[in-house]
Amino acid sequence: MSEKTILVWFRNDLRVHDNEILLEAIRKADKVLPVYCFDPFYFKQNLSGNSKTGNIRARFLVESVANLRKNLRGIGGELLIRIGNPAEILPQLAEEYQVNEVYHHREVAHEETEISEQVETALWKIKLNLKHFIGHTLYHKEDLPFPIKDIPDSFAVFKKKVERDSNVRQCVATPESITIPAITGAGEIPTLQMLGLDEPFGDPRATDRFTGGEDEALSQLEKFFINNSHTIIGKKNNVINLSKLSPWVALGCISLRQVYWEIIKQQQLNNTHYPGMLLDLLWRDYFRFMFKKHGQKFIAVKDQPEDVAEDVISGNTLFESWENGETGVPLVDAIMHELNATGYISNYSRQITAGFLVNELKVDWKRGAAYFEEKLIDYSPASNWGNWAFIAGVNDARESRYTIAALQITEQPAKSDYIDTWLPALKGDDYQAYAIK
Structure with missing residues (x-):
């Protein structure tokens, strides 16, 4: 009787605890092959010409994958790591290790589901099933x-x-042990340079340092x-x-x-x-x-070329002032400096900066959403694009996620490690005199 091998394709489920596909694979198969692919798709250019995944976010991802490998090794397993298109890599690994079935957690956003469909199509060509689980x-x-x-x-x-x-x-339950096939090459954890990114700049104001895993x-x-x-x-x-x-x-x-x-x-x-x-x-x-x-x-269509082209012409300067924290509004600028330095800001801060970009600067909301996708280490497609679309009045969420204080952003005091100057709140053009980093 031949042994059954199940390949577990990890994506946004980088854990051993409360992981249904890992536990189910261990129960159903004689051997389990855990795999993670660093997909170049997520490191291509976004609407601003930068990587879809910025270096702080990518560092957090790399750390999380490394910790998953460590924890799998702790129960007798291994994590195969590859850089490339999953639709090409997973069928190759399936044939190499005589895999009988592939497990993964189902995604909902269109880019992620499209990748799943490509993998599913590629696996069907070699007569393998991609089994979907709901775990997010x-x-x-x-x-x-x-x-x-x-x-x-x-x-x-x-x-x-x-x-x-x-x-x-x-x-x-958390699995206590796992049996894997004989691994010929587990693959190395990539550096940021291997992913086409530079190391994050060490901003001395960044007191929060999130470590993935x-x-x-x-x-x-x-x-x-x-x-x-x-x-x-x-x-x-x-x-x-x-x-x-x-x-x-x-x-x-x-x-x-x-x-x-x-x-x-x-x-x-x-x-x-x-x-x-x-x-x-x-x-x-x-x-x-x-x-x-x-x-x-x-959320409507994310990438409409005509919208993007028009925005590049009419709103590029305004957008750059927003992303660099150079709007002249200390509260907004402080939040953007914190985002750029740490990859994290509170949900309240996200509502303020997003609303400012959309309602005050009149810049296409999709550019802001893409920028948050690049920078936020807690980027989640549904929450990020759903929230931005609500602020832009696109979707039918109907209720704001948070009740923003009913006072003007330009009338608030600014005291932050991410602003050079702290002065009592001023109004209107007086804010242009602030020295902003």
């Missing part, structure tokens, strides 16, 4: 109180029905609850600190379910509540399901 949402599709086609477009209605009629599944994700989750263990919502002057877990969530270094059940556990242990975190998890689900329901219609 808090609520499983099959547990929703409505089919995908009937999901409410209103987030408020979606939230009410899901919370009332659905339950979050428990995390799956499942180990760091679990550590960050633990530290967050330790730091907030004595904070109770509702008491005066007590504020829950930001978890800053989103970079690890975006790459699947930690699952939404694991975060959710840890929140529930902490609420029971410490009588401390985290409504903001739970709401954020649900928004992530909402945007993914909206992409699943509407496809690209939810």
Whole structure:
């Protein structure tokens, strides 16, 4: 009787904990072949002429892949690493290692689903099946109180029905061991230079340094609850600190379910509540399901040549002032400096800078979305493009994700490590006198 080998194609699920495809492959196969491909598609030029994946984001990705390899080795496995088109690499590996089936987690955004379709087509040519799993949402599709086609477009209605009629599944077990084929060449973890990128510039103001990987994700989750263990919502002057877990969530270094059940556990242990975190998890689900329901219609077409050409002519200077933090508005500029230095800004800051680009500078929102895609280490296609499309008035999300304070950006004080000067708030043209880095 021949042995069964399953190839596990890792994408945005770079973890061993609560990873259904890894556990299922170990249960169903005699041998498991874990693979990660650094796809050149994600390092091609974006709308600004830069790499779709910037160097800070790429560094975080490389660290996360390296940590996945370490953790797989810890249970007796290995991670094959390749640079190239998955539609070419995966069939080659499947034939080399006599693979019987390929597992992966299903994506929803059009670029990612197109890559999956290319892989599926290539595998069919050698008579192999690409099995799809759902592992990026808090609520499983099959547990929703409505089919995908009937999901409410209103987030408020979606939230009410899901919370009332659905339950979050428990995390799956963490495998204790894995059996792999004899590996002839596992492949090296690429440097940024191998991906066509330079090392990130060491900005002395960048006090936050995010390190990729499942180990760091679990550590960050633990530290967050330790730091907030004595904070109770509702008491005066007590504020829950930001978890800053989103970079690890975006790459699947930690699952939404694991975060959710840890929140529930902490609420029971410490009588401390985290409504903001739970709401954020649900928004992530909402945007993914909206992409699943509407496809690209939810945000319109990302790359319309006529729109881009017009914007390059009419809005290039304005866009460059925004991306470089040189608008003359200290709050906006400080946020952009922080983004460029660290690859991370808060959701509140994203709403401010996106709204400023779209509503004040009148620049095509797709350029801003593409810039966030390049820079943000927690970039997630559905959340990023869905949020930008809402701000631009494209999709039908109907409710703003956050309530922005009702005061003018140009009337706010500016005090930040990312601005040279701090002065009391001024109005109008007086802001042009600030010295901005």
